[in-house]
Amino acid sequence: SYELTQPPSVSVSPGQTARITCSGDALPKQYAYWYQQKPGQAPVLVIYKDSERPSGIPERFSGSSSGTTVTLTISGVQAEDEADYYCQSADSSGTYVFGGGTKLTVL
Amino acid sequence: QITLKESGPTLVKPTQTLTLTCTFSGFSLSTSGVGVGWIRQPPGKALEWLALIYWNDDKRYSPSLKSRLTITKDTSKNQVVLTMTNMDPVDTATYYCAHVSSSRNFDYWGQGTLVTVSS
Numbered sequence: 070s071y072e073l074t075q076p077p078s079v080s081v082s083p084g085q086t087a088r089i090t091c092s093g094d095a096l097p098k099q100y101a102y103w104y105q106q107k108p109g110q111a112p113v114l115v116i117y118k119d120s121e122r123p124s125g126i127p128e129r130f131s132g133s134s135s136g137t138t139v140t141l142t143i144s145g146v147q148a149e150d151e152a153d154y155y156c157q158s159a160d161s162s163g164t165y166v167f168g169g170g171t172k173l174t175v176l
Numbered sequence: 177q178i179t180l181k182e183s184g185p186t187l188v189k190p191t192q193t194l195t196l197t198c199t200f201s202g203f204s205l206s207t208s209g210v211g212v213g214w215i216r217q218p219p220g221k222a223l224e225w226l227a228l229i230y231w232n233d234d235k236r237y238s239p240s241l242k243s244r245l246t247i248t249k250d251t252s253k254n255q256v257v258l259t260m261t262n263m264d265p266v267d268t269a270t271y272y273c274a275h276v277s278s279s280r281n282f283d284y285w286g287q288g289t290l291v292t293v294s295s
Binding site for chain 2: 070100104112113118123157165166167168169170175
C-alpha cells in the first residue's frame, strides 16, 4: 500500500525556521496537504495543493515540492506552532493516505 | 459556516459492529465535487484515513480495512454513516469525520468521538 514518510520529530528555537519533510513515490503526480494538530484538538489544514495556504493561516507557513518529497516550512517559529504535523496525499486510484506525523518542538 | 459532528457509541465489545454517524451543516452532499471522509486516531498515534464518499456516491476505502468498512450517505438528512465490523481492541481510537473539498483535502473536521473497544 502507498506510504508517506515523515521524520518523527523536529526541534527549533523560537524565531528560527522549521522544515518538515514528507516523502512518497506518488508525490510527483499527486498533490500534498499539511495539517497541524494540537493536543486534544482536531487537525487543521495549513497547506493544500503542495503550496497553497488557506485563509486564516499565517504567512509564516509555506509549502514546496521537489520530486518525491514535499516540505512544510514554518518561518519565524513561534511557541504556538508547537504541534504534530501530518502530510496527506492520495494515489492514482483515489486512495488517501496520511504520513506518520512529525512532532514539532519549540525549544 | 461548515460544521460536522460525529455521534455513536463510546464503548463497543470485541466482535461487535460499530456504527458512527456524521451529521453536517453548511454544505450539501449533492453538490458536485464535495465529499465526506472518516479518519481515526488511536491514542498517542498517527491519523489513519478510513473511507470517503463523494456527492455522486463514489466510495473509497482504506485497502487494509476495506473488508470491514461500509460508508453510506443520506443527503436529505445531511448525514454520512460509517460501519465497521468485527471490532477489536486495536480499533480503539478517536474517530473524525471531515468535509472533503474539491481540492481533495479535509478542510473542515468534526470534533471527533472516542470509541473504546473492550469487553
